[in-house]
């Protein structure tokens with residue numbers, strides 16, 4: 519997958535996880551355990567997505583000054599999204615967590631839509647297929663290395 523395809527797939531994955539969590543509203547122990555697992559997956563997915571974009575993709579666009587504002591906006595989105603996910607309880611799920619998840623889902627949905635429509639579309643035009651492919655390889659490698667480090671105690 520090239521870089522654009524990977525980043526879009528990352529958006530999709532996180533949005534799907536949020537939807538699955540939102541639909542899990544029964545109180546059985548099994549549903550609660552599944553919800554906790556899905557929230558853990560969502561944390562990892564969002565962290566990986568932020569690393570891939572902020573660590574590899576945005577720096578690769580630094581020469582295109584016309585994208586500065588869009589990149590700045592995307593970085594602000596990431597910051598807000600990380601703040602929201604950090605507020606979701608790791609212990610007992612309450613109504614407060616439902617509200618945070620709803621805000622997160624809305625905020626991330628807007629981020630994904632705006633970024634895909636403006637920043638990713640411009641990047642696709644400016645970078646060209648060869649650079650997108652090689653960035654895609656770097657994004658993939660960097661992502662898996664960082665997640666391995668994070669799951670080793672970086673939480």
Ligand SMILES: [Fe+2]
Pocket residue numbers: 525529567571629630633
């Ligand atoms: Fe994104």
